[in-house]
Amino acid sequence: MTAPAAEPPLHVVLVHPEIPWNTGNVGRSCLAVVARLHLVRPLGFSLVGSEVRRAGLDYWDAVAPQVWRSWEEFEVALPSLGEPWLFSADADTALWEVDLRAGVALVFGGESAGFPAAVRQRFRTRLVRIPMAPGGPRSLNLSTAVAVALYEALRQRRAP
Numbered sequence: 001m002t003a004p005a006a007e008p009p010l011h012v013v014l015v016h017p018e019i020p021w022n023t024g025n026v027g028r029s030c031l032a033v034v035a036r037l038h039l040v041r042p043l044g045f046s047l048v049g050s051e052v053r054r055a056g057l058d059y060w061d062a063v064a065p066q067v068w069r070s071w072e073e074f075e076v077a078l079p080s081l082g083e084p085w086l087f088s089a090d091a092d093t094a095l096w097e098v099d100l101r102a103g104v105a106l107v108f109g110g111e112s113a114g115f116p117a118a119v120r121q122r123f124r125t126r127l128v129r130i131p132m133a134p135g136g137p138r139s140l141n142l143s144t145a146v147a148v149a150l151y152e153a154l155r156q157r158r159a160p
Helices: 020-033 050-055 057-063 071-081 117-122 142-158
Strands: 010-015 036-040 066-068 083-087 104-108
Touching: 010 020, 010 071, 010 142, 020 036, 020 050, 020 057, 020 142, 036 071, 066 071, 071 083, 071 104, 083 142, 104 142
Parallel strands: 010 036, 010 104, 036 066, 083 104
Antiparallel strands: none
């Protein structure tokens, strides 16, 4: 009997996250789907503070996020994580249009500013948006957006 094939790696990257509760919630979602969480400094909070641990509940120690000192340091390692998809409200490509079955890195910018213009330009062919009704909000809460993306990746991987 052979062992089942392992799922392709699934990574979630928060670039300059600002709100500890969002990061804690994202960490819990990562644990739920066996995704690896990466945090790119600067962070808007302390990882040893009570807020992020409270949001992550008693799961935070198991999350064990990989923390990168800067976007520049992280960007060098990004190709080793899989296909990068950077989420941006102004992207032309909808989430439903991308293939998330292979190893992927789902990359999200900070809550208030998203990605710098230079990053959006450099990765313009890798920008993706979560479809929303016209005239509705311009974006979703960060932890909600991550959950939508993670479960779309799982849906694609399990589709016949």
